[in-house]
Structure formats: structure tokens, C-alpha cells
Amino acid sequence: MMYISELMTGAPTNERCPLERRMYETLDKLKIPYERVDNDPAASMEECAEVDKVLGTEIRKNVFLCNQKKTTFFLLVMPANKSFDTAAFSKKLGVSHMSFAPPEKMLKHLGTTPGSASVAGLLVDEDDYVQVIVDKEVAESEWFGCNPGINTSHLKFKTQDLLQKFLPKIHHRARIVDL
Structure with missing residues (x-):
């Protein structure tokens, strides 16, 4: 059985990876309240469902994509249970030949590895690549669940704080789409 801590508030006081620390520092600086848990590595959305029960919200699925030339990158945030159709998504955005971005591009642009993609990684994307x-379903939800850049911790905060405070502060804007 997967270890999941009790629900906690505030940044952890023990040693954390740099991206995770930066995520908590940014939320605190923006005065965005959050709750969090620590857990064994969550390698799948099924394992995240166990975390959901403790957090009281769904951990969102994050998909890191790129165009064929690997020059344009996308972080897609969607409900965990929604299936993803690359062709339909490509057509909706008007980008041909979209695919999953390679791990080295994820590390470069989000500062993390497959299985840990999250909006926290946008803190690394200072050049807005x-x-x-x-x-739309995520954007209209009250709560937003994600990891802070590593899949051994998860947090929740208000979706409106993500869209109206966090993303603008780090010079990103969410495009809302109905998948």
C-alpha cells in the first residue's frame, strides 16, 4: 500500500528538491493558501487517485507536448480520467504533427522528468517556451491538484489562484480549451 501523509499546510521544513522549494516559496510569496501531502512516488494516475482521497481534490493529468520540429512546447492540464487524443488536440490548436516531448526537453523547459510534469515546472520556463x-473542466473547478515538481508530494489550491495569480506572476497565461 502506498504511503500518504496526513494533510498539512505550509511549506515543508525538511530538505526538498530545488523546484519543489521554489514552488512553495512562490505560493507563499503570492499568499496563495494550499494544503499538501507527502507520499511514495506516484507513477500513475491510478496511484494519484489514492492521493486524491487525502487531498480532497483530483490531481490533474499533465501532458508535455511539442510540434514535429520540437520548437514549440505545450503543457496540457486536464482531468485525470479524460482520455487524450493527440490528433484531435493538434487539430484544435492548429498545430500539425504534435507528439509527446522528449524527456530531455522536459528537463530543459520544465526542470523535471516524465511522471512529474506539473505547472510547477513553468517556474523554470523563464523564456516562455x-x-x-x-x-475547460479543470478551469471551472474550484480546486486544483498537482505535484510541486516531483511526484513524492502533492498539493491543492484554488484553481482561480492558479489562473489569476500564479500563472500571471510567472509570465504565463492559460489558454482554456474544451477537450
Whole structure:
């Protein structure tokens, strides 16, 4: 059985990876309240569902994509249970031949590895290479669940704080799409 801590508030006081620390520092600086848990590595959305129960909200699926030339990048944030159709999504955005971005591009642009993609990684994307695409269902939800750049911790905060405070502060804007 997967270890999941009790629900906590505030940034952790023990040693954390740099991206995770930066995420908590940014939320605190913006006065965005959040709750969090620590957990064994969550390698799948099924394992995230266990975390959902403790957090009281759904951890969102994050998909890191790119165009064929690997020059344009997208972070798609969608409900965990929604299936993803690359061709339909490409058509909706008007980008041909979209695919999953390679791990080295994820590390470069989001500062993390596959299985840990999250809006926290946008803190690394200071040159705005990554376009943020948020499913309408996620944008209309009260709570937003994600990891802070590593899949051994998860947090929740208000979706409106993501869209109106966090993303603008780090110079990103979410494009809302109905998938």
C-alpha cells in the first residue's frame, strides 16, 4: 500500500528538491493558501487517485507536448480520467504533427522528468517556451491538484489562484480549451 501523509499546510521544513522549494516559496510569496501531502512516488494516475482521497481534490493529468520540429512546447492540464487524443488536440490548436516531448526537453523547459510534469515546472520556463493549455473542466473547478515538481508530494489550491495569480506572476497565461 502506498504511503500518504496526513494533510498539512505550509511549506515543508525538511530538505526538498530545488523546484519543489521554489514552488512553495512562490505560493507563499503570492499568499496563495494550499494544503499538501507527502507520499511514495506516484507513477500513475491510478496511484494519484489514492492521493486524491487525502487531498480532497483530483490531481490533474499533465501532458508535455511539442510540434514535429520540437520548437514549440505545450503543457496540457486536464482531468485525470479524460482520455487524450493527440490528433484531435493538434487539430484544435492548429498545430500539425504534435507528439509527446522528449524527456530531455522536459528537463530543459520544465526542470523535471516524465511522471512529474506539473505547472510547477513553468517556474523554470523563464523564456516562455511552454504554452499552457488548460481543459475547460479543470478551469471551472474550484480546486486544483498537482505535484510541486516531483511526484513524492502533492498539493491543492484554488484553481482561480492558479489562473489569476500564479500563472500571471510567472509570465504565463492559460489558454482554456474544451477537450
